[in-house]
Amino acid sequence: MRVRLLSYTPLEPLMEALPGTRPRDLLPHMGYVFAVEGVSRACSHQLVRHRVASFSQQSQRYITVKRLGERVVEPPSMAGRREFLDVVKAVQEAYESLIASGVSKEDARFLLPNATETSLLMTMDGGSLLHFLGLRLCYRAQWEIRALAKEALRELRKAQPTLFREAGPYCLQLGYCPEGRFNCGRMKEAWEEYRAEP
Amino acid sequence: MRLKLLAHTPDVETLIAVSMLTTTSGAKPSTLYQRLKAKPGKVSEVVGRAETQHGNILEHNRFTWLVEASEPEVLAVLENSRFINTTRLGEGRWVLSCNLRAAVEYSKLHGDEFSRLVAESIVGVEPGLRRFFKGVMG
Numbered sequence: 001m002r003v004r005l006l007s008y009t010p011l012e013p014l015m016e017a018l019p020g021t022r023p024r025d026l027l028p029h030m031g032y033v034f035a036v037e038g039v040s041r042a043c044s045h046q047l048v049r050h051r052v053a054s055f056s057q058q059s060q061r062y063i064t065v066k067r068l069g070e071r072v073v074e075p076p077s078m079a080g081r082r083e084f085l086d087v088v089k090a091v092q093e094a095y096e097s098l099i100a101s102g103v104s105k106e107d108a109r110f111l112l113p114n115a116t117e118t119s120l121l122m123t124m125d126g127g128s129l130l131h132f133l134g135l136r137l138c139y140r141a142q143w144e145i146r147a148l149a150k151e152a153l154r155e156l157r158k159a160q161p162t163l164f165r166e167a168g169p170y171c172l173q174l175g176y177c178p179e180g181r182f183n184c185g186r187m188k189e190a191w192e193e194y195r196a197e198p
Numbered sequence: 199m200r201l202k203l204l205a206h207t208p209d210v211e212t213l214i215a216v217s218m219l220t221t222t223s224g225a226k227p228s229t230l231y232q233r234l235k236a237k238p239g240k241v242s243e244v245v246g247r248a249e250t251q252h253g254n255i256l257e258h259n260r261f262t263w264l265v266e267a268s269e270p271e272v273l274a275v276l277e278n279s280r281f282i283n284t285t286r287l288g289e290g291r292w293v294l295s296c297n298l299r300a301a302v303e304y305s306k307l308h309g310d311e312f313s314r315l316v317a318e319s320i321v322g323v324e325p326g327l328r329r330f331f332k333g334v335m336g
Contacts, residue, residue: 018287
């Protein structure tokens with residue numbers, strides 16, 4: 001997985017034109033464009049549930065998935081498991097055979113697994129981004145999207161450290177866990193992991 | 199109504215081209231971005247092929263304005279588009295922001311003063327985007 005911040009609204013011209021405004025209040029007016037690469041379709045399905053965002057994703061209608069076995073994300077819990085590898089191999093053979101026999105890519109893709117790798121452009125305004133990080137950096141989030149969120153936070157802190165110093169899972173943003181009875185009980189650990197270096 | 203463009207995400211046209219090619223080529227978006235940044239002529243060529251019916255290619259950017267307008271004027275803008283973010287700064291002063299798709303669709307559907315000012319301000323900093331405001335600007 002690779003996450004790169006390609007473009008973002010500069011803070012300086014906004015602060016110059018709007019003196020006295022808190023930088024954080026400007027976040028809904030700032031845009032952030034990321035390249036998200038080498039994630040699974042399972043992960044991208046979760047991403048697009050964040051509706052106040054824009055996505056341009058590699059289309060399986062146009063792009064043939066070549067060598068599926070090399071283009072899958074393997075969950076650590078299934079690393080090297082025969083069940084996973086055998087199914088991917090069987091799907092690859094069936095997919096390639098269907099394409100070779102003239103079935104369109106848009107139909108043959110119905111066979112492809114959630115593990116299939118994908119890449120996309122993702123754009124959010126700063127307010128939506130804070131919400132995304134609040135939810136997806138939480139220890140209860142699924143491992144792949146949490147890893148993605150962690151990479152995004154690293155990029156954001158590099159680009160605009162002042163604005164994203166206090167960004168993190170909701171327990172860090174709010175000072176308490178909003179998950180109620182689903183609380184992971186690891187708030188201190190999360191604070192230590194995500195708190196920005198002074 | 200007065201409107202001043204305060205900031206926008208850089209490389210708007212390049213990212214339109216990256217968005218178009220990401221969906222249809224197997225290349226990774228960051229690779230496409232690096233390649234296209236080095237070839238501005240290629241960006242114009244790719245963007246020239248854009249069919250904006252699939253408007254999400256115009257969404258990878260953001261434009262932010264300082265607007266001086268009355269409450270009814272801003273309310274009319276908000277009623278016309280669900281995709282414009284607003285912050286009231288004080289009496290008659292607002293920050294408004296949206297992406298290019300929202301600006302283009304607003305301008306095509308509503309021929310009001312706001313749409314003209316928005317189109318002029320965007321084309322003023324990114325002349326190559328004029329093609330998306332055909333019929334709105336001269």
